Amino acid sequence: PALPDRVTFLPEDVGTDDCLTSYTYIYSPDLLKDQVAFITGGGSGIGLRIAEIFMRHGCDTIISSRNLDKLKEAAKKLSAVSGRRCLPLCVDVRQPDSIAAAVDEALAQFGRIDILINNAAGNFLCPASALSFNGFKTVLEIDTLGTFNTSKLLYEKWFKDHGGNIVNISATLQYRGQALQVHAGSAKAANDAMTKHLAVEWGPNGVRVNAVAPGPISGTEGYRKLGKLLIFVHQYNLRFFLSHFYQIFIALHRVCRV
Numbered sequence: 001p002a003l004p005d006r007v008t009f010l011p012e013d014v015g016t017d018d019c020l021t022s023y024t025y026i027y028s029p030d031l032l033k034d035q036v037a038f039i040t041g042g043g044s045g046i047g048l049r050i051a052e053i054f055m056r057h058g059c060d061t062i063i064s065s066r067n068l069d070k071l072k073e074a075a076k077k078l079s080a081v082s083g084r085r086c087l088p089l090c091v092d093v094r095q096p097d098s099i100a101a102a103v104d105e106a107l108a109q110f111g112r113i114d115i116l117i118n119n120a121a122g123n124f125l126c127p128a129s130a131l132s133f134n135g136f137k138t139v140l141e142i143d144t145l146g147t148f149n150t151s152k153l154l155y156e157k158w159f160k161d162h163g164g165n166i167v168n169i170s171a172t173l174q175y176r177g178q179a180l181q182v183h184a185g186s187a188k189a190a191n192d193a194m195t196k197h198l199a200v201e202w203g204p205n206g207v208r209v210n211a212v213a214p215g216p217i218s219g220t221e222g223y224r225k226l227g228k229l230l231i232f233v234h235q236y237n238l239r240f241f242l243s244h245f246y247q248i249f250i251a252l253h254r255v256c257r258v
């Protein structure tokens with residue numbers, strides 16, 4: 001059957017880190033004209049797509065993560081499709097000094113930052129019983145401490161005196177307790193709480209703090225496939241099979257990692 005009109009307005013589903021081949025504007029193309037967004041993990045997956053859509057609406061961006069070569073390539077593509085500036089900067093969100101240097105550089109080049117997207121994260125599938133102490137800690141450090149570090153530095157260096165918007169990219173794993181995800185779910189639950197605390201404390205300074213939770217079929221290729229499989233399993237009520245799958249996965253995890 002023909003799709004309803006509103007569905008045909010959705011952007012095409014590009015499953016790679018390429019830019020969209022076409023774009024239909026739902027909002028005014030000038031919605032973010034001359035604003036500046038600092039996007040952690042903006043060189044791939046969801047962060048890259050956020051950068052692209054923002055830039056197509058007139059925003060300049062700073063994309064930051066650990067792999068500078070990947071960021072430079074992404075920045076070139078993003079500027080080519082949008083005609084806006086994109087500054088790639090090397091940051092490890094676990095290292096406050098690297099964030100501080102990037103924020104200083106961004107302010108020197110753009111003179112302002114209006115939006116922070118806390119998107120950088122680390123994840124892998126692992127049963128709690130097989131997860132090392134350092135594995136759990138690493139994901140908490142990237143997702144939760146990384147979100148706090150970046151928010152605090154941007155607040156101190158710009159938002160406190162000028163206001164701004166912080167958007168934390170969350171998840172849905174933590175709502176019901178997804179298997180193999182105790183590390184990522186715990187981190188995102190903490191981030192959801194952090195979002196509310198910071199919104200209350202920084203609201204009076206004109207800083208809006210929100211969280212959005214992508215469904216499990218967005219982002220990088222591997223997770224998209226996994227998410228589709230998961231939806232299929234739930235749609236056809238194959239939960240019996242799923243519980244056995246987890247047991248098989250836990251056994252397999254002893255010999256190889258995912």
Ligand SMILES: CC/C=C\C/C=C\C/C=C\C/C=C\C/C=C\C/C=C\C=C\C(=O)SCCNC(=O)CCNC(=O)[C@H](O)C(C)(C)COP(=O)(O)OP(=O)(O)OC[C@H]1O[C@@H](n2cnc3c(N)ncnc32)[C@H](O)[C@@H]1OP(=O)(O)O
Pocket residue numbers: 121122123124125126131132133134135136138139171173178179180181184215216217219220223226227229230233242245257258
């Ligand atoms: C029929 C069957 C049907 C259905 C489906 C079946 C199953 C579905 C089950 C669950 C599905 C659940 C979810 C999927 C749906 C949606 C996804 C939701 C959220 C998605 C979030 C994301 O996508 S976040 C972004 C993901 N991207 C990245 O992670 C990129 C960046 N990643 C990294 O840099 C690394 O992976 C890192 C996170 C490990 C960090 O790197 P680094 O700092 O270099 O750390 P290391 O030194 O490498 O490692 C630190 C410790 O962590 C341990 N570790 C690392 N990898 C693994 C692994 N794969 N498994 C276990 N442990 C791991 C490592 O050993 C270190 O610990 P030590 O103790 O050894 O020191």
Ligand SMILES: NC(=O)C1=CN([C@@H]2O[C@H](COP(=O)(O)OP(=O)(O)OC[C@H]3O[C@@H](n4cnc5c(N)ncnc54)[C@H](OP(=O)(O)O)[C@@H]3O)[C@@H](O)[C@H]2O)C=CC1
Pocket residue numbers: 040041042043044045046047064065066067068070091092093094118119120121122123142146169170171172213214215216217218219220223224227
């Ligand atoms: N994919 C999905 O289905 C879902 C994703 N999410 C969330 O969406 C967000 C984006 O995920 P997705 O696009 O899928 O994954 P990606 O792996 O594509 O993006 C994660 C990004 O974070 C960067 N990053 C990782 N560690 C660090 C670090 N220590 N410091 C700075 N940057 C870092 C990576 O770049 P580099 O390696 O260069 O550092 C990468 O660009 C995450 O917050 C994730 O939890 C939520 C629900 C579902």
